[in-house]
Amino acid sequence: MTTATQNPETPDFATMSGLELLRAATAMPDRAGIGTLLGMKVEELEFGKVSFSLVTRPDFANPLGATHGGICATLLDSVMGCAVHSALEAGVGYSTLELKVNYIRSVPVSGRRLVGTGVTLHVGRSTATAEGKVFDERGKLVAHATTTCIIAR
Numbered sequence: 001m002t003t004a005t006q007n008p009e010t011p012d013f014a015t016m017s018g019l020e021l022l023r024a025a026t027a028m029p030d031r032a033g034i035g036t037l038l039g040m041k042v043e044e045l046e047f048g049k050v051s052f053s054l055v056t057r058p059d060f061a062n063p064l065g066a067t068h069g070g071i072c073a074t075l076l077d078s079v080m081g082c083a084v085h086s087a088l089e090a091g092v093g094y095s096t097l098e099l100k101v102n103y104i105r106s107v108p109v110s111g112r113r114l115v116g117t118g119v120t121l122h123v124g125r126s127t128a129t130a131e132g133k134v135f136d137e138r139g140k141l142v143a144h145a146t147t148t149c150i151i152a153r
Contacts, residue, residue: 015091
């Protein structure tokens, strides 16, 4: 449905399932958000499974010169939350309630490609859980995490 204030070319996100919404939103050329800020690219968008990648850069550095842990935490929060969202019906949202990250190794800021994948474990009426992993370009595990999301019906 198009309203007078809505651009006719903008999809009506309220009528889309979570997976449809994610696919439409990530296809928009000028989308804003944390993914754009960090340079995230969509690798996979499926029901209950989402993968994004990013390339490290010098402005991701912590005081010691390695990639700040918040970069991996943000990548993990994004893929796990979107995995949950991909399993929701139209008009239903979510928010991260808890995020637990385990870091395995540091990552240089010199253009290393990281791929994060999130997979749902449980999607219920009021909460959902998911797990995520980040691997570097050599296939080494960098970090893994779990999340609990609250479902907004």
